Amino acid sequence: xxxxxxxxxxVIFIPPIxxxxxxxxxxxxxxxxxxxxxxxxxxxxxxxxxxxxxxxxQVYREFRKKQLTSAIIAQHHDGELIAKVLKILNxxxxxxxxxxxxxxxxxxxxxxxxxDFSLMITPDGPKGPRYSMSDGAVALALxxxxxxxxxxxxxxxxxxxxxxxxxxxxxxxxxxEIYHQVLDIQAMDRESAKDYLQKQMKKYxxx
Numbered sequence: 001x002x003x004x005x006x007x008x009x010x011v012i013f014i015p016p017i018x019x020x021x022x023x024x025x026x027x028x029x030x031x032x033x034x035x036x037x038x039x040x041x042x043x044x045x046x047x048x049x050x051x052x053x054x055x056x057x058q059v060y061r062e063f064r065k066k067q068l069t070s071a072i073i074a075q076h077h078d079g080e081l082i083a084k085v086l087k088i089l090n091x092x093x094x095x096x097x098x099x100x101x102x103x104x105x106x107x108x109x110x111x112x113x114x115x116d117f118s119l120m121i122t123p124d125g126p127k128g129p130r131y132s133m134s135d136g137a138v139a140l141a142l143x144x145x146x147x148x149x150x151x152x153x154x155x156x157x158x159x160x161x162x163x164x165x166x167x168x169x170x171x172x173x174x175x176x177e178i179y180h181q182v183l184d185i186q187a188m189d190r191e192s193a194k195d196y197l198q199k200q201m202k203k204y205x206x207x
Contacts, residue, residue: 015084015088019089026055029175030174030175033178034179036180037183038182043117044146044147044182046119046121046149047148047197049152049201051167051205052168055153055155055170055178056152057089058089069090070094073096079126094109109140110144113144123137128164130164131205132198149181150180151179151180152205155168155170157174168206185197
């Protein structure tokens with residue numbers, strides 16, 4: 001009972017604090033953008049690694065300030081915190097993952113794409129392995145025929161947590177090398193597309 005109480009309290013107070021820290025640090029960073037492909041402002045499926053969630057949603061909103069967007073977020077306590085932070089960035093949540101509620105989240109994602117929302121996915125979430133590639137992002141991109149917008153980054157100086165994803169928090173005032181790709185996988189089968197997407201994302205991520 002006590003644990004549940006503090007968890008509920010945390011869901012109320014922790015997300016705005018996290019958001020405040022994220023934004024303060026964001027404005028201290030020296031950002032250098034690398035546009036591997038031309039920037040697009042149309043509906044897309046946005047892809048980033050779980051370990052890069054401290055920065056990637058902010059990069060996404062920097063490029064696409066008004067695009068209606070939802071994100072697939074896992075159904076656990078940490079997922080609830082992430083969902084609340086993203087809500088402040090005006091990114092709504094579809095709760096579920098490849099492990100829990102997979103069918104329901106797939107149907108919700110298809111519905112939201114038909115309503116002209118873009119969709120944000122971490123293909124190695126919610127529990128890895130790190131830099132693994134689930135079917136969801138590729139399956140939805142092939143079905144919807146939408147481009148994949150991929151954001152990765154490499155900070156010059158950072159803290160790295162001991163979690164399964166080795167979550168990255170860039171240190172204040174460091175330089176961020178931010179990489180933007182737009183990938184078209186429509187001519188590929190699912191397995192080839194997964195391999196290609198994984199290879200392209202790992203190319204610009206911290207090893």
